[in-house]
Amino acid sequence: MKRREVVRRITIGGITLVVIPSVLTSCVKEDTNPDPSPGTGTGTGNSTKIDLSLPSNQNLASKDGFIIVNNIIVINTGSDKFVALSSVCTHEGCAISYNPSAGNLPCPCHGSIFALTGGVLNGPALSSLKVYKVTKSGNILTIE
Numbered sequence: 050m051k052r053r054e055v056v057r058r059i060t061i062g063g064i065t066l067v068v069i070p071s072v073l074t075s076c077v078k079e080d081t082n083p084d085p086s087p088g089t090g091t092g093t094g095n096s097t098k099i100d101l102s103l104p105s106n107q108n109l110a111s112k113d114g115f116i117i118v119n120n121i122i123v124i125n126t127g128s129d130k131f132v133a134l135s136s137v138c139t140h141e142g143c144a145i146s147y148n149p150s151a152g153n154l155p156c157p158c159h160g161s162i163f164a165l166t167g168g169v170l171n172g173p174a175l176s177s178l179k180v181y182k183v184t185k186s187g188n189i190l191t192i193e
């Protein structure tokens with residue numbers, strides 16, 4: 050084998066080693082940001098209905114329980130009150146979560162933190178989360 054051939058093969062091997070870690074990094078990022086509490090909702094347009102009697106929505110049965118439906122995070126704040134906000138971080142679009150002990154909404158990607166009112170508590174996000182109106186009738190939450 051000539052020297053040029055050996056160098057070419059090493060270079061190809063080097064590229065392979067560089068590509069594999071970047072692919073693994075992408076997989077890890079997706080795995081560390083799963084939908085933490087998927088719920089079930091129905092609706093079209095600007096209205097989503099959540100049936101609290103469904104097993105998939107049971108996280109909402111107690112204070113600080115939450116689900117994510119249609120890119121909306123719905124949180125039971127206690128005393129039969131609920132809040133609903135966009136679950137899409139305004140920085141780069143990662144799915145936010147809910148931290149009950151701090152009472153805020155952290156984004157796992159770059160550290161932004163949002164208040165339950167949607168406002169930015171900590172960047173890099175600059176814009177607030179969209180807040181939805183929530184009404185309850187029997188076992189049905191309507192989010193608009």
Ligand code: FES
Nearest residue numbers: 138140141156159
């Ligand atoms: S995507 Fe949420 S902080 Fe960057």
